[in-house]
Structures are given as C-alpha cells and as structure tokens.
Amino acid sequence: MKTLPLTCEKCFADFQEALEELKYVISNAKVKGFNAKSEAQIVRAFELTHELTLKTITEFFRNQGHGGFTGSRDLTVEAFHEDLIDDGQGWLDMIILRIKYNPIYPENTQNELVNRIIKQFVNLFENFERNMVKRLS
Numbered sequence: 001m002k003t004l005p006l007t008c009e010k011c012f013a014d015f016q017e018a019l020e021e022l023k024y025v026i027s028n029a030k031v032k033g034f035n036a037k038s039e040a041q042i043v044r045a046f047e048l049t050h051e052l053t054l055k056t057i058t059e060f061f062r063n064q065g066h067g068g069f070t071g072s073r074d075l076t077v078e079a080f081h082e083d084l085i086d087d088g089q090g091w092l093d094m095i096i097l098r099i100k101y102n103p104i105y106p107e108n109t110q111n112e113l114v115n116r117i118i119k120q121f122v123n124l125f126e127n128f129e130r131n132m133v134k135r136l137s
Contacts, residue, residue, distance in 0.1 A: 007059060008060045011055045011056040012056045014052050015049065015052040016129060022046055022048075025038070025045045026118055026122065039110060042118075043101070043113060049125055050121075057075055058075060073092065073095055083131065084131050084132065085128050086127050091124060101113045
C-alpha cells in the first residue's frame with residue numbers, strides 16, 4: 001500500500017490534535033491530582049507534541065525550498081529567524097530538557113520537565129500554533 005507524502009498542512013493538523021491532547025492530559029491531572037502515572041502521561045503527550053512541531057516546521061521549510069537541517073536545534077534556530085516561533089531561548093531550553101530527561105534517572109528531572117511543560121512549553125506551542133495559522137492562511 002502506498003503512503004501519501006506528508007504535507008505541512010497534515011503535519012500541522014496532527015500537531016494541533018496532539019496539543020489538544022496535551023492540554024487535556026494536563027487539565028485532567030490538575031483535577032484528579034498529580035502522580036507518577038499522570039506525570040508520565042504529560043511527558044508522553046508533550047514529547048509527541050514536540051515531535052509533531054518539528055515535523056511541521058520541517059515540512060514548512062521543505063515547501064519553501066529550505067532544507068539540510070542537521071537536528072532539532074538547527075531547525076529551531078531557523079524557525080525563530082523565520083518568525084514561526086517567538087521565544088528561541090525557550091524552545092532551545094525545551095530541547096535541552098528533553099535531552100536531559102530519561103525516565104530511569106532521578107525524579108527531579110521529571111518534576112522539572114512536567115513543571116516547565118505546564119508553565120512554559122504549552123504556551124510556546126500555542127504561540128507556534130497562532131504563527132502557523134497566519135503563515136498557512
């Protein structure tokens with residue numbers, strides 16, 4: 001069976017769905033209380049949302065004729081220069097914290113990641129969403 005090539009619009013729609021899921025998981029945890037399971041769900045939803053963000057940006061640049069990015073940092077820097085994201089340092093912090101996070105390592109890294117997801121990273125995703133809606137219109 002043939003698979004259809006990814007489009008920026010399809011990647012963006014997948015990102016939006018993942019962002020809604022992330023916000024739902026966070027609000028559910030706030031209502032029911034935070035525990036190891038809810039924090040793990042938040043981290044998984046966040047990682048999916050971030051990956052789909054990067055896919056969306058990659059496809060956006062591919063459509064623009066840009067390419068050759070060697071990793072998420074290069075892609076993030078270019079997205080900042082193209083005004084797809086508005087807080088370059090916040091996005092780079094997101095990447096660094098994801099690299100540092102490993103579920104088998106100390107709990108304080110997971111706590112820091114969950115706190116940053118709730119307090120900062122969801123806002124960064126929402127700003128990206130607003131910027132992409134403008135760019136794709």
